[in-house]
Amino acid sequence: MALVVAFVAGLVFGLGLIVAGMTNPAKILGFLDVAGKWDPSLALVMAGAVAVGGVAFALANRRTMSALGSPLQLPAGRTIDVRLVGGSLLFGIGWGLAGFCPGPAIVALGAGYVKSGVFVVAMLLGMGAFELIERNRTRNESGAPDATSA
Amino acid sequence: MTIDWSAFTPWSAIVGGVVIGLAVALFVLVNGRVAGISGIVGGMLHPRAGDVAWRLAFIAGLFLAPKVYATVAPQPSATIDASYPVLIVAGFLVGVGTRYAGGCTSGHGVCGLSRLSPRSLVATLSFMAAGFVTVYVVRHVIGT
Numbered sequence: 001m002a003l004v005v006a007f008v009a010g011l012v013f014g015l016g017l018i019v020a021g022m023t024n025p026a027k028i029l030g031f032l033d034v035a036g037k038w039d040p041s042l043a044l045v046m047a048g049a050v051a052v053g054g055v056a057f058a059l060a061n062r063r064t065m066s067a068l069g070s071p072l073q074l075p076a077g078r079t080i081d082v083r084l085v086g087g088s089l090l091f092g093i094g095w096g097l098a099g100f101c102p103g104p105a106i107v108a109l110g111a112g113y114v115k116s117g118v119f120v121v122a123m124l125l126g127m128g129a130f131e132l133i134e135r136n137r138t139r140n141e142s143g144a145p146d147a148t149s150a
Numbered sequence: 151m152t153i154d155w156s157a158f159t160p161w162s163a164i165v166g167g168v169v170i171g172l173a174v175a176l177f178v179l180v181n182g183r184v185a186g187i188s189g190i191v192g193g194m195l196h197p198r199a200g201d202v203a204w205r206l207a208f209i210a211g212l213f214l215a216p217k218v219y220a221t222v223a224p225q226p227s228a229t230i231d232a233s234y235p236v237l238i239v240a241g242f243l244v245g246v247g248t249r250y251a252g253g254c255t256s257g258h259g260v261c262g263l264s265r266l267s268p269r270s271l272v273a274t275l276s277f278m279a280a281g282f283v284t285v286y287v288v289r290h291v292i293g294t
Contacts, residue, residue: 005180006204010211013173018219020166026229032285037154041163048167053264056175066182080272087250088273092280094243098232101255103187111216115230119241126245127192
């Protein structure tokens with residue numbers, strides 16, 4: 001059952017991205033180009049998503065179990081550090097260069113765009129590089145905390 | 151700053167955003183998980199028993215969304231101007247960056263802000279700022 005829900009959640013998420021126009025890098029770059037002719041659409045996508053998501057997380061915060069009876073796995077990390085800010089800055093540079101972030105790139109790949117496939121492969125390599133670096137680091141300084149993920 | 155009224159699509163943006171919010175709501179309330187796509191994808195690179203199938207199912211949903219959408223309406227086209235070398239550099243930066251940051255536009259931007267997480271607010275402001283500066287440099291400093 002959890003697998004069906006995960007599939008449906010991914011599907012609905014992807015449909016939302018398509019409806020919102022967020023799978024088109026030109027539209028993302030139009031939002032990021034504040035000094036040019038600015039397309040504010042992305043801000044409204046975020047507002048719509050956060051309005052609904054805000055209600056959902058407010059409900060989730062009052063529970064300890066999901067509807068399927070598994071424990072809620074919400075990110076517990078609270079530290080604001082160089083990893084968080086530095087990582088976000090690197091991500092933002094890549095986002096600004098291509099106009100893709102992870103979700104829309106996967107959806108655009110599903111739509112058959114070869115270029116988004118190239119982006120996704122490079123993204124997986126970047127994620128793999130993170131794994132290798134972190135694996136070496138935790139081996140060298142044993143007991144270092146795991147990366148928290150949001 | 152001038153608004154590009156010919157490109158601005160307020161209604162489809164809000165409706166699409168609400169649909170994304172519904173997917174996030176479904177995932178957290180029924181499965182108890184945060185719909186953070188970089189985390190879902192990246193987690194497959196250190197696979198643990200029982201932790202892979204749900205990730206693949208979510209990604210399969212994303213991947214098949216265009217096919218499902220196309221059964222109802224014509225698929226919107228995407229304009230990908232970046233060259234292959236730029237896409238490779240950009241993809242690599244997005245991969246490394248989102249893993250160090252512990253989230254991307256979905257995990258920090260949508261879910262994190264929905265949870266009122268200060269960490270996610272800092273992350274979102276950081277990647278937005280980097281995106282603004284990058285596009286400014288590419289279009290208005292280097293480009294003509």
